[in-house]
Amino acid sequence: MFLLVPVAVVFGLRPTIVVPKAPQMTMKRRRIPMRGGVRTRQTVFSLVRVAIPTMLAAGLGVGYYDNLSKYINENFLDQTSISFLSSDDIQFIPSFLTVLSLLFSILAGNAYSSLYSQQEDIYLALYREVSDAKSLLEQLGLVCSGRPFYNDALRMLQIYIKTDLRRLDVPPAELISRSPSEDPLESIMFLTSIGVPSVVYETVRDLRQSRGQRLGTMQRKFPFLGIVLLYILAILELAAFPLLGAGTAVGAADSIFKVQGALFGGLCGATMLVLQVIQELWRTSGGAFNVDAVLAKMVKGLTEELDLRASGANPRNVDLSLPTVLIEQREKEKDIELEALRHR
Structure with a gap:
C-alpha cells in the first residue's frame, strides 16, 4: 500500500x-404472526357468531309459528277472546306490543350508541399510546445508546408491548392492578432517572398517562346484565305475534300461516341480528368490530424497530x-x- x-x-x-x-x-425482522390473516379470521368468527344464531332464530320462527298459534288457541285463548283483546275498543295486545317494541328500541339503540362510542375512544387512545411508545424508543436510542442500561431499557419496552399494550384479552383492571415492581414502564423510568433525569423520564410519564387513558376507555361500561335484559325484552316482544296469530287459527287457510310464519321468521332473525351485533361490540377482542387487527398493524413498525435495536x-x-x-x-x-x- x-x-x-x-x-x-x-x-x-x-x-x-x-x-x-x-x-x-x-x-432480521421478526414477523408478527397472523398479521395478514387476523382481520380475515376475526371477520369469519364474527360472521359465524352472528349468522348462525340469526339463521337459527329465523328458521325456528318460520317452522313453529303455526304450531304456537294453534297451541295458544287450543289451550289458553279462543278466537273470540283474542278478537276481544285486539278490538279497537280494548287494543290490549297492540298496546302491549307497541310498548315492548318501544322499550326494546330505546334500550338497544342506547346500548349500540354507547358501545360504538367506546370503540371510537379506544382507537384514539391506542393511536396516542403507540405514538408515545415510538417517541420513547427514539429517545432511548438518542439519549441512552451506549449506556450500560440501554439493552435493559429496550427489553423492558419489549415486555411492555407484549404483556400490556397488545393484551386486549386481559381485563384493564387486572393490568393496572400490577405492582410497580412488575411494571416495565416503572423499570424504564427507574433506569433513566439515575443521575440527572432526562427527557426520557417525561416521555415515560406521558406514555403511562396514555396507557391509563387506554385502559379507562377499554373498561366495560355496559354490563352483561344489560345484554340479558335485551334478550328478555326481545322474547316478550316476539311472543305477542303468535298470540295475535292465534286469532286466525280457526278456519284459516294454510297459506295464511305460511305468509305469517315467513314474516315472523324474518322478524325473529332481524331481532337476533341486532342482539348479536350489540354483543359483538360488547366484546373487547376477537371480533370484526374490535381493534385487534388494527393494533397489530399499528405496532408492526415499532416492534420490528425495537427488535432490530435490541438484537444489537x-x-x-x-x-x-x-x-x-x-x-x-x-x-x-x-x-x-x-x-x-x-x-x-
Whole structure:
C-alpha cells in the first residue's frame, strides 16, 4: 500500500487505498404472526357468531309459528277472546306490543350508541399510546445508546408491548392492578432517572398517562346484565305475534300461516341480528368490530424497530440510535462509495 503512494504522485493520480468491504448488516425482522390473516379470521368468527344464531332464530320462527298459534288457541285463548283483546275498543295486545317494541328500541339503540362510542375512544387512545411508545424508543436510542442500561431499557419496552399494550384479552383492571415492581414502564423510568433525569423520564410519564387513558376507555361500561335484559325484552316482544296469530287459527287457510310464519321468521332473525351485533361490540377482542387487527398493524413498525435495536446487529458499523430507514440509507451510501473506490 505504501508503494502505491509514490506511483500515484508521479502519474498525478489520487492515492487509492484498498478498503475492505464492511460486512452487510443483516436485518432480521421478526414477523408478527397472523398479521395478514387476523382481520380475515376475526371477520369469519364474527360472521359465524352472528349468522348462525340469526339463521337459527329465523328458521325456528318460520317452522313453529303455526304450531304456537294453534297451541295458544287450543289451550289458553279462543278466537273470540283474542278478537276481544285486539278490538279497537280494548287494543290490549297492540298496546302491549307497541310498548315492548318501544322499550326494546330505546334500550338497544342506547346500548349500540354507547358501545360504538367506546370503540371510537379506544382507537384514539391506542393511536396516542403507540405514538408515545415510538417517541420513547427514539429517545432511548438518542439519549441512552451506549449506556450500560440501554439493552435493559429496550427489553423492558419489549415486555411492555407484549404483556400490556397488545393484551386486549386481559381485563384493564387486572393490568393496572400490577405492582410497580412488575411494571416495565416503572423499570424504564427507574433506569433513566439515575443521575440527572432526562427527557426520557417525561416521555415515560406521558406514555403511562396514555396507557391509563387506554385502559379507562377499554373498561366495560355496559354490563352483561344489560345484554340479558335485551334478550328478555326481545322474547316478550316476539311472543305477542303468535298470540295475535292465534286469532286466525280457526278456519284459516294454510297459506295464511305460511305468509305469517315467513314474516315472523324474518322478524325473529332481524331481532337476533341486532342482539348479536350489540354483543359483538360488547366484546373487547376477537371480533370484526374490535381493534385487534388494527393494533397489530399499528405496532408492526415499532416492534420490528425495537427488535432490530435490541438484537444489537453489527454494533460497530450501525448507529442504532437512528431510525431503520436512515440506517438502510447510510448502508446503501457506504456500498456505493466502496463500489466507486474499487472501480477507480
